Amino acid sequence: MPTIRLQSSDGEIFDTDVQIAKCSGTIKTMLEDLGMDEGDDEVVPLPNVNSAILRKVLQWATFHKDDPIPVEDDDSKEKRTDDISSWDADFLKVDQGTLFELILAANYLDIKGLLDVTCKTVANMIKGKTPEEIRKTFNIKNDFTPAEEEQVRKENEWCEENQAHARFYRPSTRNAFRG
C-alpha cells in the first residue's frame, strides 16, 4: 500500500497510507499540485500542526477512512448536534486545549467531517449555559469594559428569535399555553 510521509511542526515524521492522508483536502491538493509520486521519500511538511494533534487527527482519519465524502452543507438544512457517533464522542473526550487545537487542525487540513464533529461538540458544551459558565468552561477572558458588558446585556434583553412572525399574539405565550 502506498504510503506518504507527513511532518509535523516539531519535526516528527508520520508514515501514513495515502488514502487516509487524502481525507484531508489540503494534503490532497498538495499531492496533486506538486505531482508527488507515491512511495517517494519526500516528506509533506505541515507547519501548523504539532505532532500530538497530528497523531490524533490521523487516528480519526484511520477510523473514518471508509466514510462517504460529506456533501457541502446546505445552508437551509437544520443543523443538528445530536448525531455524534459514540466512537467520536469518546475520541473527543479531551481537554479544552486539545479540542481547540483539533478544530484548528481540521480547519487547516480541510477535513470536513472532523471539523463538523468537533464544532458540534463545542456547541453542545455551550448550550444552556450562562455567559459566566461559558467563560469558565473555555477559559475565556472577559475583555468587555463594564459599560460595554452592560450595553450588550441590555440590548439582548429586547431581542427575540421570532421564527413564525406571529401576527397578533406573542409567539411565546400562545405556543406554550394551549395555542
Added chain:
Amino acid sequence: ILVKIFSYLAPSDRREASQTCRRWCEASRHTAFLANFWLVLHRQSFDVNIPPVRDLLHSFRHFPNVQLSEVDFERIGNFFTQFGPHIQRIVFQACEIQERDMVAILRCLPALRSLTISSCRDLFMCVRLFDDPAEREHLRAVLANVTELSLNHVQYLSDGILHRIVDIMPALRVLDLAGCHISFHQGLYRKFYTGDGKQPSESVLTFHYISQLIDERKESLRALDFSETLVDDNALEVLAGMSPTLRLERLDLNRCEQLSNRGLGSLITAHATHLQHLNLSKTYRLTDACLLQICRELTGLRVLKMRVCRALSNQGVRELGQLAALEVLDISYCKEVNGAGILEGIASKPNHTLRELRVQGLNLCEQSVIAIAENLSALHVLDLGYCFHAVSDLCVQFIIRNLAQLKELDLENCGNLSDEGLTGLGMLPKIERHEQQHTGARGAERENAQPNERPGEEEEAPPVHPPEPEPPQVVAPAPHIRISLRSRAEKEIVEDAERKKLLLEAMQRKDNLQSAQNDSATSFSGYYVGRLQQLTILNLTGCNGLTDVTLMCNFRIADLRQLSLARCQQISYDGIRAMVQGCPAVEHLDLSECHNISDRAVEQIVVHLRRLRTLSLRRCYQLTDFSLDHIACHGHRLRELDVRGCKHMCADPAMRLVNLPLLTTILAGRQDEISSGAFDTAFTAIPTPPPLPPAPRLTMRF
C-alpha cells in the same frame, strides 16, 4: 470558525455566548444569524430619552426586524434615522401612533420589505391618511422594495386609505387584510359609491374596490389573506377569473365561514399549478368533495391547514397521500376523521417530506399513532393533543424511538399517559411484543393460516425475550405441559408487575438521581424522552398520570424552551429540582394547577432557569409570599407572571415585584374561578380581535 460553531447553536444560546467576550460578540452578529432576530418592544414607551430606547441608541448592531406591540410613541428622535437603513421587516401592533410619526418612520426605511400594521386605531381614525401627494411621491421612492403588506384587524380601514397605502408600494407581492371589515355585498357598494364611482370611498372597505386593486397588481401578487372576513363564493369566483395572470402561491382563508365548495372549487382549479400554501381552517361548510379536489389538482401543495373543518371525513382524508410535496398538515378537530383515515391517507407508507402534523382532537386509535411514528420519520412537529383514547405509553415509546428530529411534541390532555411512556422503564418487552405481533400477523396473513398464529408466535417468543437480571420467576424455562403456562396474557401480567416494581423502586430512590440514570440502562427498559435532543416545545398539559419519576429519569433536554406541565397534579419539588438541572434553557414554563408545588420548588425554578421569561403558577395553592420573594431575587428575565388563585399570597403581588422592570404583565387575584379558556385570553396581553360584524341584513343574493 466561531461562526461555524455558532451556527450549530439555537439563537438563545448564541445570545448568551455573545456576552462572554468581544470576539464572540462579533461572531454572534454575523449576518446569517440576524435574519430571524427581532427587536421586540412590548408595552414600553418609545421615547429616546428613557430606556429602553435610549440604551438601544448606543448599540453597534443592526436590527433587521422590529416588532412594536402596545407601544406608545412619545419621541422617536433619531432612532429610525440611525437604524432605519437596515430594517427589513417592521410590525406595529396595537400601538398608539399618529400619522406624523408613521410617515417620519416610513421615510427612514429604504430597505423595508415587509410592513405589518395591526389594529392601530388612532392611526386610521384620521381619515385622510397619506393624503398629501408630494409625500406619497417621496414615500413611493423609499418603499420601492416592499413586497409584503399586512393591514390586519384594522377597524377603520377604508377603500380610500387602502388605495393610498398601496399606492406607495409599487412592488407588492403579498396582501393581507385579515380581520378587516370588508363588505362583499353589491348593494352596499352602490350606496356609498354614488356619482361616478371612481373615487375610492373614505367610509367603507369594499371587495369591489379590493378586487380592482388585485386586478391592477395581478402580475406581481402572489399571496392573499382574507382570513376572518366575510369573503364568499362569489368573491372567490371573481379571483378565479383573474388567472392565469394572477398566480397565487399562498392563500389564507382562516375562519371564513361563508365559503363553500362552489367558490373554492373554481379557485382551486384556476390556481392548481402554483398554489403551495392553503389555509382553510374553520370553513365549516367544506366537505370531502373539496378535499378530494385539492388532493387531485393541487399537486405542488406544501401547506394545508383545515382545522375544525367539521364536515371532513375519512373519505377525503384517505386521498391525502396524493399530495406528494406536502410538508405541513393540520386537520385538528375534524371530528369525523378517525384512525383508519389517517392510516390510509398519511401513514400507510414511509414519507420523508411531511414535517408538521397536527391532529388534535381526532378520534385516533393506537395503531394509527404507531404508524405515524414509524412512517413519518422527518416530522419536526407532532400535535396529538386531546387524542386521549389513542395515545398510550406504547405509542409514545415508538414516537421517542423513531421521530428523532422532533422539535415540538404536544400531548395535551392525553390522560392515559404515565411515567412508563416517557421514561421507558420496563417498556422494552412490550415494544418487542408489539413488533412480533406485527410480523407474526403479517406472516399469518401471507400464509393465510389462522389457527397456527398463536403457537407460532409463542415459539418465536423465548429467544427474543431479553435476558433479565431479575429473579427467574419471570421466565420459566422449565418444560411446560400446557400451552397456557406461557400464554400471552400471563406474560403481560408478569411484565406489568415487573414494571410497577421498577417504577416503585425509582420513586423510593427519588433523592438519588444517579440511580435513576442507571435504571434506564437496564435491558428491561425502553426509551426515555431525553433522547429527543432537538425538542424545543413539550406540552404535557393535563397528563396527570405523570409523576416526579418522569422528570427525574434522564429528563435532560438541552434545547427545551417551552414546557407545560399544567394540571399534572402529582409533580412536586423533587421532580422540579431534577428538571431545572436537566433543562437549563427553558424560557416558558406552565405549572398551573400543580397543587403539589411548594415555595421551595419555585425557588429552584427561578434560581436555575436563568432564561425564564414566562411563568404560570396559577392556582398552585401551596404558594405563599415567599415565592414572590424568590422571584424578586432571581427572576431577572421574567416578563410575564401568572399567580391567579394563589390564595395564600398577598393581594397585590406587583408591590413585591417592583424591582423587576421587565416584568410588565402580572396576573393576580386570589379568587380565581375554575373556568377553562379564560386563562388563554387573559394571559395574552393584547386584546382579542373584535368579533365579526353580524351578517348584513340584505337578503338579495347575487
